[in-house]
Amino acid sequence: MHQHSHNETTHRAAAAMLPGWILLAALAAPALAQTLPVTPAQRSTAQQVAQAGVPLSELAPNAPDEYTVKRGDTLWAISGLYLTKPWRWPELWGMNLEQVRNPHLIYPGQQLVLEKRDGRATLRVRQAANGEQPPMQTVRVSPRVRAEALADSAIPTLRSNAIEAFLTEPVIVDEAVLTNAPRIVAAPEARVLITRGDRAYARGPLAAPLKVQTGASDYRVFRDARPLKDPVTSAVLGYEAQYLGKAVLVRGEGTQAVKTAGGGQEQLPVPATIDILSAKEEMRVGDRLLPEPPRLFTNYVPHAPARGLQGTIVSVYGNAVAIAGQNQVVVINKGTADGIESGHVLAIMTAGERRLDRSQPGERTAIKLPDERNGLLLVFRPFERLSYGLILEINNTVQVGDSVVSPQ
Structure with missing residues (x-):
């Protein structure tokens, strides 16, 4: 300043x-x-x-x-x-x-x-x-x-x-993390859909009920995570949760004595109260809450990996999208465990076609054309086994299964 x-x-x-x-x-x-x-x-x-x-x-x-x-x-x-x-x-x-x-x-x-x-x-x-x-x-x-x-x-x-939206919105998590995350359990007036300005109620796991804490009251709301699989091995590398919006915790969970039909009392859990601050999509009962992470203060500079890397595009960000163009975001099957870091530039390769060599009369030999470079992407948010990358340059469309390599 x-x-x-x-x-x-x-x-x-x-x-x-x-x-x-x-x-x-x-x-x-x-x-x-x-x-x-x-x-x-x-x-x-x-x-x-x-x-x-x-x-x-x-x-x-x-x-x-x-x-x-x-x-x-x-x-x-x-x-x-x-x-x-x-x-x-x-x-x-x-x-x-x-x-x-x-x-x-x-x-x-x-x-x-x-x-x-x-x-x-x-x-x-x-x-x-x-x-x-x-x-x-x-x-x-x-x-x-x-x-x-x-x-x-x-x-x-x-x-x-x-x-910028990808620095806070999409998140790759283990399945257990989202399963054990606090969940929305109800909305006032039995409302089905919840949006910005609405109040809702949530509960955490028994071992970690939602409590108001200084500096830790903001949450992001997600829906069921989608498995991201390696196109070659079919192994699940992580789960991409669908970002819905933001909420703030107003009151923590508790219990309250309630009269029973027989005239006695029983202690019932009282869910926590949350207010929806923003909504990219409407929310509903069952959606999950994850604490708002610290804002990412990551700097980027384009640079090639120090050693040769080879990976595969496993997903194009967006609902039911399989093909990407310039300035779109993709997920690759390499992450910090493979040496990937923010700023790495990778070349996108399109697989060469399989054809028959008909040049020699009477012969039909199966051949595969060489893979050709189709563009470049820059990794901007790596996770352990997966990374988000932005397509910087492209000659033709990119699709799931295309390979990425060091741009040498």
Whole structure:
């Protein structure tokens, strides 16, 4: 955060002092991005590639010598502007290890300069004569203190609206987790469907009844999980729960003495009270509650896996959808247990057709054409054995069963 207390101030001037070797943006929480530290792995990579750059053969044919970052730009778009392999961006971006304080952000208005030397290319932010960045946009404000998040204007890796919902909505869980989760048991006036603004009642498992706790009263509502199976082995890799909306716990569970028909009393359970804050779809009795997780402050930078990986697309996100196009989300059968991490770029391969070789008279030999690269996807939310990926580029449609490999 920074504060203004003068009649005229340079808008986001501090941002101009943040050159870096990676263009990272916090899609989930841009206001906190500038507080993220440089990881040892990032610094190690920076030390290896700083001043080295990439071979000139890796540059895009029309890579500009200079480029001014604009509002609406994304890392992936700029990477594609300069490189034939956009995931090699960190190698192109030269890093001054002595000056860099935060390599996670760059901003509209910064000028990128392509330098070519000894058969290699690097990209840097243009420095003014005094060593500072060129001035950013000037904004006139009244004489009072203002607070503004520097990272709000940093360019993101991707269009945030393409994946932001997936950072909180879909969830991959074990079957037992959802089975044992608290459930909606009733709504007022015997209402069948529940939506935003409605009140409902829920119960947790006997061992963990719902109780109001400080900072832990928000829940997400899900419906029965759908098994995600490996197309090759048919093994269930996880369950994808259908996100319905959000609820807040108003009162916890309890018990109450109730008179019986015989004039006595019995203790009956009293369900917890929840209010529905938002509803993507209408809810009903039997839907499950899971605690609202901490907001994901994950940064993304496109990069290839350190070692070769090969996986398969097991699902296209959406009801009864089997084919995907550009900017759609798919699930692959590889996760953190296989070394997958946020930002990994994978090539999508279309299986070659099986045909008969009829070129030789009198012969009919069965052949299989080679697999062909069909596009690229970027992993943005990995789980243990499954991961969500966004299709960045595509030549033809993608379907369940297509393979994904390291983009070498």
